[in-house]
Amino acid sequence: MSHELSKAYDPSAIEERWAEYWVRERLFDVATPADTSAATKKFTMLLPPPNVTGRLHMGHMLNQAEMDILTRWHRMSGDVSMWVPGTDHAGIATQMMVERQLASEGSSRQQLGREAFTARVWEWKNLYGGAILDQMKRLGASVDWSREYFTMDDRLSVAVKEAFVRLHEQGLIYRGAYIVNWDPQIRTAVSDLEVVHEERAGKLYSLRYPFADGTGSIVIATTRPETMLGDTAVVVNPTDERYLGLHGKFVRLPLSGVDGGPDREIPILADDWAKPEFGTGAVKVTPAHDPNDFAIGQRHNLPNLTILDETAHVLLPGSPYNGLDRYVAREKILADLGALGLLVEVKDHTLAIGLSQRSGVVIEPRLSNQWFVKIAPLAEKAIRAVDEGHIKFTPDQYRKTYDEWMRNIHDWCISRQLWWGHRIPAWHCSACSKITVARETPATCSHCHSAEITQETDVLDTWFSSGLLPFTVFGWPENTPDLAAFYPTQLLVTGFDILFFWVARMIMLGTHFMLDVPMPDGSPRTLKDAVPFQEVYIHALVRDADRQKMSKTKGNVIDPIDIIGRFGTDAVRFTLASMASPGTDIAFSEARTEGNRAFANKIWNAARFLFMNVDRAAEAGVSIDLTQLAAALNSTEDAPLETRWILSRLHAASAAVEKSLTDYRFDEAANAIYQFFWGDFCDWYIEIVKLRLEFGEGADLIAAKAALTTLLAVFEAALRLLSPFMPFITEEIWHAFYDNITPEKSIALTRFPSASEIASDPASVAAMETLQQLIVTVRGLRKEIAIPEKEFAHITVSGNSSVLKLAGDNKGLLFRLARVSDVAFATATLSGDNARSTADFDVAVIYERQIDVPAERERLTKDIARFEKGLAAANRQLGNETFMSKAPAHIVDGLRKQSSETQMLYDKAKSAFDALPPE
The missing domain is CATH 3.40.50.620 (HUPs)
Incomplete structure (x- = not known):
């Protein structure tokens, strides 16, 4: 087995090499099947095509x-x-x-x-x-x-x-003149979906339009006074009693004259679109520059006057506003209306503004000839x-x-006034004005056969x-x-x-x-x-660590290439997967990514441990047939507890990953792999199996070979389990595992470890959980009574017969993992400061040591003083009626709990102090 794995895991040293290998070897190319009717199970996806x-x-x-x-x-x-x-x-x-x-x-x-x-x-x-x-x-x-x-x-x-x-x-597909969203910077129509709406502070202007017969005037309300140059009517609601006598009357449109001529006259019409409660209840109609006005114009057969060009400048030859930008024209028009006494009122008004998603400029509704589906x-x-x-x-x-x-x-507007794109296959005839749509470029018009045709731009x-x-x-x-x-x-x-x-x-x-x-x-x-x-x-969306949407304006945009350079692709992928579930946004965390970089490092070190033991076995004349590893995953006959347990945990992890990915619960799948690989395999199984991996003189080489075989089989399967999530590190280790003589060209072409192919023994899981709980409890007790880490201690275990047998059969595990020197058994309940109880067992740690009385007295004195200070502070707050009446319930409960725990620690320290020999 190869020892090419470097001492330190460095993703930058492996990722680019494997990425190039996968592309160079065309590992993921799929040939067209010879028999397309065959019932082959397939999985095909398209990448949402990113912009070029x-x-x-x-x-x-x-x-x-x-x-x-x-x-x-x-x-x-x-x-x-x-x-x-x-x-x-x-x-x-x-x-x-x-x-x-x-x-x-x-x-x-x-x-x-x-x-x-x-x-x-x-x-x-x-x-x-x-x-x-x-x-x-x-x-x-x-x-x-x-x-x-x-x-x-x-x-x-x-x-x-x-x-x-x-x-x-x-x-x-048809072509017609309709109102579209026009981007005056790019000079093209854009779809409704490419318009971003936002609210902005604006104005509502009340303008006076004089009656054509000189008998008075009507006041209209508008948010866009510059478009009045294209007005073709004023509308009021047919039920608005203020205007019942004005239906059909004409007004003179201010500032609409060109070349010194008179202002245009436009009618007052009744239409349900006018809302009596909006502004003055009377609104101007500009059919060529507003979609609602266009609909009104269609209902009343009004002319469509386009008064803004494709750049949103006034296009009205002979008008003093001709050539002005729309907003410049607005200010001049308002000034001129004011000078004429026709600007009645200006009020603050919140506007819903449409912005082009592409250029960021304000969209201009514009009548133009477009193609629609x-x-x-x-x-x-x-x-x-x-x-x-x-x-x-x-x-x-x-x-x-x-x-x-x-x-x-x-209907979908599918035409864009651009030069880059699929040019519409339609040709306009200058002779008959009709359109020819064709697959191939025609020589003549399909209607009148004229050769004077030009393609749609x-x-x-x-x-x-x-x-x-x-x-x-x-x-x-x-x-x-x-x-x-x-x-x-x-x-x-x-x-x-x-x-x-x-x-x-x-x-x-x-x-x-x-x-x-x-x-x-x-x-x-x-x-x-x-x-x-x-x-x-x-x-979901990827947000920053504070769950804010990323934006250049906020300065919180995370560059994935930068993050990958620092932590590696595998760690970033695993972080995203571990936080991805349907309907939940991801708060991307660098700290979590760093943790997953440590996870990759843990796997790397586990591989190095395996390879070291393979070498040790080889020196003792023990070799493992790597082609038989699959059999080891399904064989538990006469196997020790840890073998049956780790296979069961692998079985459960594989089933969990398959179910989670089926449901698109990437987070649950990643968590199942993480818990298995780091928790079950690295933290527990490797430590347990070290007891079996003895290859020296007098060792049981048959048991050692069996343990090493299971270790390798489980690790190799775990690599395959992890491979979809962390493809680079698994590829590197997998090739080293087989000393580069691999059964396939890539781990990505091997079989995913199916739960059905892995043995499961629920009883071993329950037994190991009890044993793990016993070990963790002993470790905790050792820490509490301050047993030096390198020293061993006796334990006494009390429980039912199955628990006692479990502890007795696995003394070696207890010795190694909990630093236990001897195990005694009892049937009575165990108590005291050195004992702990669980639902399944009681355990006591027996440890005697020489005590440095002066040092212990000094330590306990400091502890007692600290606990007294904490109790005094807690009692002050708990005795403060004002605080107690205003503080939230969870704060009060937490304070009481803290006080109770501090009192318990104080009592234990005081008892220990009192038990010390006198000076």
Whole structure:
């Protein structure tokens, strides 16, 4: 057996080497099965594709650690396990990144032109775009790198185009002018999901609009006076008695004249949208710049006047406000209204502001021509897939969240005014103004056959292409062997933040398109097999140690690469796993990570102890057949108590881990492994088995070989149990265990230790628990009566016959683990300061020593003084009526308990002092 394990555990010395080995040897690549109809158990997942611009953060670390643990566990459990990696082209984020780069060079995308700019983005992607996947490789993610995708790969681009064309042919994609969320910095539409809402202090302005006939005026209330330039009506509630006589009357819109002409006249209309209790009860209507106003305009057939351009500057040639930024225009308009006596009132008002998640600027509702997907037909199947149980959510609360959102969903705006992305396969005809949608670039218009056609400049929303991934990565629209073998996937692990961005859209698109793809045996596919995945596990957020959300503003962002550099990947993974349970956020703790680094060190030292004993055995002519270790895990015939016990504990740990991972209780699985490896194996079993590992002259070599065999078998199985959680240290030790002549190329390709393959003896567990309790009790008594650690002491044990037999049969354990020199037995109850009672036994420690009377008197005098001081302080508080009447009950109870315990310690010290010989 190899002795290549260094004396000190250093994760930096092993992790990069094994990470490179796993990738180089392509250990986790999965071939397409020859027979896709075979009933092979499979486990397939897609990595939620990080942005190509991304770097690893703690959310990624948690997500990938959980996915890797599950993949490794399923792989070791015999499933055909495939984890598919890839990155998203991230249209907005990537274009912004490259545009900033161009700006630093004094250039812009407009100067380059579309083709050159797109080439520049590809150049940037090829140079920098793989950073986050390189980090994944370094962290040992067991993905199938042969299947790595990028959402703008040629094969995926073909699939995206096919999906768009099919939806258009099915009447589910249309183009029209509607209000969208417009980002004036990036100059594109963004979805509702990309708008962050926050409350801000604002103003409510009351403005006077004069009647066109000069008979008076009406006062309207607005929070955005700059948009009045695009007003086409004023509305009041039809039941508002203040305005019953004004329906149909016209007002003169102040400041709306252009080129010195008169102000426009607009009507006063009755509409239920106007709320009598808001402001003055009369509101202005700007259909091109507010979604509610747009709906009013549709009901009353009002014109749509767009008065802000794509950068949110006033676009009104001939107006004195033309070219002004929206907020500059607001101030000038308010000043001009004030000068005209038309600014009636300004009040503080809390506003719900929409901010672009991408740029951080305030969203501008804007009327523009966009492409939309009719969502209702897609949502119906997606809702039914969850209702019928074809997709399960964990935690279950997200099923309700998903259902509520899906039942109130709006048509999906899928066009973006960008140059980077999947360009929409539609061509506009300048001759007949109609649109041709086609899979291949057409030569002429499909309607009038004119050659004067130009392609749509918009690209598709990034989430459109990523929503297709569960089937496009396997070759759709072709009915490939991969699609037959691996669709649907079994699980999606992701965060709540993309439940609607991505998860819901994958379900909608999967259940729509895959229903048309037959099953591997040629039979029609049902909804059950059309879903993109069968389970969705929503993991929690990683917060800082104070449970605060991480943010750059707060300065509490934890860089996983930095933490890994300090503690090692295994320790960070294990920390995240040990705190991860469904529905509970993780308060990431460096102290806990340091503790798990110590756990790894404990395992390392245990391995070194094993290897040392293998060498000792070899010197005595004892060798272990490592191919027979599996048999040792299921053989307890004539085995000593500690063998039956440790196998039973391994059995229980394996069962607990399997159940916990099935339920996504990573915390319980990690805790079961930790308690077994550190507590049962290292702290107890190794110490016990040292009694058996005697290879010197006159030793019982048969018993020693049996003990060493069990020790090695349990340790090797424990390594496999731990491997999904701590893949690096287990790989290093496992290869050393087999002296690099391993049964597989990696521990990740071995079998996970199943509880069914490990012997279990509940009686041995109960017996060992009693023995452990006896040892711990004796240790405690030794400490109380201050027996020097190196000295031995006699004990007397009282209990029923089974307890006495247990103690008698295991005197060697008591001698070694509790420093016991002799064991006596009694049937009577034991009492005194040197005795303790439990439900199963009484035990007394017998120890006589020469006492240094002066030193003991000095020690006890100090103890008595300290206890008297504590009692006096407690009595002062307990006797203080004011304190007692105001203090919480738990404080009072704690104080009384403390006083009682101090009194007991005082009495014991006083008795000991009085028993000392006189000076």
